[in-house]
Amino acid sequence: MITAIESTISYGATATSSFTIVPTECDPYAYQSGWGNRFACEALPGTLPQGRNTPQRCKYDLFSEQLNGTPFVSARASQLHAWFYRIRPSVAHGPLRKSPLNGKLEARFSASNTNTQYIPQDHSWGQFLLPSAADSVDFVQGLRTVGGHGDAMTKDGLAVHVYTANRSMEKTAFCNNDGDFLILPQEGRLDIQTEFGNMMVRPGELAVIPAGIRFRVRLPDHTARGYIQEIFGSHYELPELGPVGSNGMAMPRDFEYPLASFDVDQTAWTIICKLAGQLYEYEQDHTPFDVVAWHGNYAPYKYAMEKFINTATVDREQSDPSIYCVLMAKSRTPGLALTELLVFTPRWSVPSNTFRPPYYHRNVCTELMGMIYGTWHGSSTVLEPGGLTYEPSLMPHGESYERWAEATSGVLEPERVNEGAMAFMLHIPGHISLTNWALESSGTLHAIQADLWTGFDGGFMEHTEQVDQELAACGLPGLAKPSTGHAAPPKAP
Numbered sequence: 001m002i003t004a005i006e007s008t009i010s011y012g013a014t015a016t017s018s019f020t021i022v023p024t025e026c027d028p029y030a031y032q033s034g035w036g037n038r039f040a041c042e043a044l045p046g047t048l049p050q051g052r053n054t055p056q057r058c059k060y061d062l063f064s065e066q067l068n069g070t071p072f073v074s075a076r077a078s079q080l081h082a083w084f085y086r087i088r089p090s091v092a093h094g095p096l097r098k099s100p101l102n103g104k105l106e107a108r109f110s111a112s113n114t115n116t117q118y119i120p121q122d123h124s125w126g127q128f129l130l131p132s133a134a135d136s137v138d139f140v141q142g143l144r145t146v147g148g149h150g151d152a153m154t155k156d157g158l159a160v161h162v163y164t165a166n167r168s169m170e171k172t173a174f175c176n177n178d179g180d181f182l183i184l185p186q187e188g189r190l191d192i193q194t195e196f197g198n199m200m201v202r203p204g205e206l207a208v209i210p211a212g213i214r215f216r217v218r219l220p221d222h223t224a225r226g227y228i229q230e231i232f233g234s235h236y237e238l239p240e241l242g243p244v245g246s247n248g249m250a251m252p253r254d255f256e257y258p259l260a261s262f263d264v265d266q267t268a269w270t271i272i273c274k275l276a277g278q279l280y281e282y283e284q285d286h287t288p289f290d291v292v293a294w295h296g297n298y299a300p301y302k303y304a305m306e307k308f309i310n311t312a313t314v315d316r317e318q319s320d321p322s323i324y325c326v327l328m329a330k331s332r333t334p335g336l337a338l339t340e341l342l343v344f345t346p347r348w349s350v351p352s353n354t355f356r357p358p359y360y361h362r363n364v365c366t367e368l369m370g371m372i373y374g375t376w377h378g379s380s381t382v383l384e385p386g387g388l389t390y391e392p393s394l395m396p397h398g399e400s401y402e403r404w405a406e407a408t409s410g411v412l413e414p415e416r417v418n419e420g421a422m423a424f425m426l427h428i429p430g431h432i433s434l435t436n437w438a439l440e441s442s443g444t445l446h447a448i449q450a451d452l453w454t455g456f457d458g459g460f461m462e463h464t465e466q467v468d469q470e471l472a473a474c475g476l477p478g479l480a481k482p483s484t485g486h487a488a489p490p491k492a493p
């Protein structure tokens with residue numbers, strides 16, 4: 001009889017919390033995951049109000065404060081906001097003044113801005129220079145604008161920056177009121193403390209800090225270099241999947257969000273704000289990182305780009321590079337992106353009877369490419385880790401003649417490409433103006449390769465006899481042959 005009772009007992013287990021990404025050797029922080037979720041997180045149990053956002057008095061006398069990234073009257077699906085429960089409200093600070101920390105930032109791109117230039121010529125830069133040991137440069141001081149389009153004040157456009165630094169921000173926090181930062185470290189990890197919690201971001205990962213969020217950057221590896229794309233008036237989104245279906249590309253579950261974390265620190269801090277590319281600062285007598293609990297969907301996040309699922313043709317032909325799109329942002333024009341971030345990671349290349357390198361093209365989008373690590377083989381333009389290439393809108397580019405000859409005559413076998421490498425492209429449907437700093441002062445601009453596109457002799461000319469024969473067979477006149485003599489000049493009227 002005992003045996004019969006045991007056979008009716010069921011076994012199992014129940015989760016005690018939602019999934020959390022746990023710390024690793026190179027990242028001491030835990031994260032909650034899932035793109036665009038409305039997270040709820042408290043560093044002290046019971047500090048998140050239940051059933052309301054603004055109780056008459058919050059637990060422990062915390063202050064409730066809302067931060068939003070969309071206007072109140074927005075479509076529900078697009079609403080972005082968060083509620084903080086913090087030791088002091090953000091408004092508790094001293095008067096504002098202009099900051100002398102960095103005058104190399106631009107947020108207004110037009111032909112009338114003499115700090116920038118529109119040039120329809122491709123350019124490339126070698127590794128952007130780290131500060132010398134004699135200089136002490138933090139993340140904010142080391143930001144340099146490379147180029148952009150539009151205007152932060154009309155909330156339409158974007159800027160591309162690079163950063164180099166060799167000093168952690170100390171009792172200083174940065175708040176960008178101009179737009180959202182997409183940060184791509186290339187050298188050195190960034191230990192980013194935000195009002196929402198902490199993120200350790202390494203080369204190969206991206207981080208997004210939406211506008212208006214205060215953060216500071218510390219350098220556990222002592223030096224840092226990387227790229228930033230800042231978007232005005234828009235926010236990053238995952239691209240539509242279309243016929244790809246519900247799996248592939250960047251998986252929503254792989255986006256990591258910080259957990260609430262607060263400091264009790266009543267010492268002097270400086271907050272630096274960026275507006276219209278100008279820096280301002282104010283003092284306060286406590287840390288800005290005093291958020292005990294928060295909930296909402298307007299929050300910073302990170303993503304390991306090695307996790308990107310590549311999708312490409314397995315038969316013939318080339319897919320458009322949009323299949324490498326990790327994140328995009330919408331422009332004000334329905335159906336038109338403001339920008340797309342494409343990432344190039346190791347994958348198989350298998351198409352048969354196909355020209356496999358990038359075909360020759362004139363792209364309506366401006367292309368800015370950077371290299372995180374490894375070696376780039378996909379373009380004639382020099383691209384090295386920590387450097388940058390620029391292909392202006394509608395200007396032609398492609399492969400060298402030698403690479404064309406190689407690609408059109410080799411035996412096509414399945415091959416691994418981009419092994420051990422990661423590159424990215426900012427695909428921007430607009431004309432980009434480059435800053436005077438990028439063109440004149442960065443110290444790493446490569447000279448224009450005047451002979452890059454020589455060698456294209458036009459193999460067609462070697463086939464004219466055969467062409468004439470085939471035209472004749474069709475009853476058509478042959479190709480016009482150039483005359484051997486000099487044509488007489490036209491008579492004057």
Ligand SMILES: [Fe+2]
Pocket residue numbers: 361363367391397
């Ligand atoms: Fe291109």
